[in-house]
Amino acid sequence: MITFDLAIIWAGIIGFGIIMYVLMDGFDLGLGILYPFAPDEESRDVMMNSVAPVWDGNETWLVLGGAGLLGAFPLVYSVFLPALYIGVFLMLAGLIFRGISFEFRFKSKKNRHWWNRAFCWGSAIATFAQGAVVGAYIQGFAVEDFVYVGGPLDWLSPFTVLTGLGMMAGYSLLGATWLILKSEGHVQQWAYRIAPKLLLAVLAVFAIVSLWTPLVSMEVRERWLNQLHLIWIFPILALVCAGMLFRAIKRQSEGLPFVMALGLFIFTYLGLIASKWPVIVPPNYTIWDASSAPESQLFLLIGVLFVIPIVLAYTAWSYWVFRGKVKVGEGYH
């Protein structure tokens, strides 16, 4: 009984951590991807300044998720990481370079173009890797007797390349709508111009993935077509968000596009969970198979329940301090 409860609680915590990570690190990674396309160096300053105070906090959710998985669902940890071996390395390398370019770009002039490059490539590679992880998760893993037995590049298939590119489009969309919220003048106008194009790209990938998924995963097909009709609510809500997003951009509203982009991500995410639940290591293992011992889950839960509210409060506070527009030529140096 207690096992049952704890596994669900932990699934909730990890699920929450992941979506927090995707939403928050998503928009700053997205800005990194858009970086080379920005109209001028001035707008690059604005783009970076609009995320510099918060990106580091955004990334904490990734580390918390990684550590939490080892503590609560070790099977996930010990299957995903070997299966995604090369991808994990690329993601970490990307995140490292992106991280240090935040620090040093503003401190240098002569070498600034190097930091620009590190920022853009770091963001793009990390995002692609994350998207491919999602694709790999939909595909499922070759696991025998709780051990990954597949090859080093199983995670890289046409399907996962598509989800990787989709993630790049999605994060860019989050980034562009964030920029609409945080900037003004010609930077904002540029963001207004690219956002609809990005949205179209996202929707295209969305459509292809939706048609393709039932082909790569039998279980998912079953669930969508025969088992659970309520599940259709998620894609419908996602599409509603997309529609509202279009309109909001047309009317040049400032806050709504970002909110709708968040909604688009959240409903897609919920749809994904609903099509897999309670399987956590597809195709075969549920959250209960993947759990650590109940006493271990409980031991860790105490600390995490204590810290999460503090991290949330701190996050909220730093966004609050940093509210309002970022102006050209302003910011730290």
Place this chain on the structure above:
Amino acid sequence: MDLDPLLLSRLQFAFVVSFHAIFPVFTIGLASYIAVLHGLFYKTENPAWDRLALFWTKVFAVVFGMGVVSGIVMSFQFGTNWSNFSYATANFLGPVLSYEVVTAFFLEAAFLGVLLFGRNKVPEGVHLFAAIMVAIGTFISSFWILSANSWMQTPAGFEMIDGRFHIVSWTEAIFNPSFWYRFTHMALASFLTGGFVVAGVSAWFLLRKRDVEANKKALSMCLWLLLILTPAQAVVGDFHGLNTLEHQPTKVAAMEGNWETSGNVPLLLFAIPDKDSQSNLFEIGIPNLASIVLTHHADGEVPGISAVPVDEQPPVAIVFWSFRIMVGLGFLMIGVALAGLFLRRKGRVFESPLYLKVLVGMIASPFVAVLAGWIVTEAGRAPWLVYGVMSHAQGLTPSLTGGMALFTLIGYIGVYSVVFLIGAYYLSRVVRNGMLEEPVEVEGEVERPKRPLSAAHTPFDDDTDNSIEGAKA
């Protein structure tokens, strides 16, 4: 030749963890030092303490940032290369490693920002409190990580069910038999690292006659500290070794280079251990001393390496020599600290260029000693991952191929080299800038919370920089 994923993974783990370890050992010591400086300023109101605190906080910010970057990689290493091990030990290591991360976050979220950016924004008392909390936080972090490592050295408080470790007693597992020795030894190592770096940098400034008053204060303080801590480390190390003798006799045998279990064992100063012949090709030693150190009797019995089968023997030469490097540096440190006392009595500590130069040179010594110490500990337990229960080979990720391991090994070395060079270069600029007055805050400057590195304002390259010229003038 086939690439061996096991060997490559061990190299990779050793590389990334050594790289990571350099930064925390320094930040742990430095955090405490900064807290002390804040305390002194709070009590005496002497601005010299405040300037020192400000300067070292900048250094702290950069080193801490590097520690975090390299730490994130660590938390994925267990899963990528040692997935069988992670899966089997997750019931213990999962929560314990998570607690280290959780502590780190808590610390960063709550206090680091105040320490780094709150100087003119919160009352000095609050600032002092934040400095103390950051120092305590670094210790809590190392508490958890060392508990994890010690448990792998001397596992306790568990039972095996279906090949997985299940914890029956959390207290026994967390406070396992080698934990307190390792924690104390490591805490002292951190203080020594902080102490020798601060002493060396102060000496460097004194050689250049910059900020003489503040740097004299800092140096004098450090020398007193080192005078106490260097011998203390030797004593703690001795106890640590005795404890290891009880729980991991083969490791001690390798440290001593002793092949056959016997009495009257000499303390070897130099030797060429050879696994093939199960003996030393050449050795110079002091008769009976190893027996005396380890058992307190001249004829006391010291375990031998050959007591275990060859495939359960650690790489003897590595353990043997790393141990000598660490202990040798330990005694060198004692000597340098004593020389300081001697010169002080003659009133010449701050004037002797030779001594100041020696101190500058000693900056590297604690880092080398720490890495050597870890190599003794970690290589000495080979072939075991969890001592006596699970070997390296059993813990390795089954799907890992030599090619994959080689790819990431080269990759990490590449990434870290770039990061390290940039960090070291930048750090040297921060230090050379010294204790200049802070640049006046630009109107509208957004001081971001949290991001450690932004606490250092030093520019990265020359054409954005004029402060260095200012410093030289």
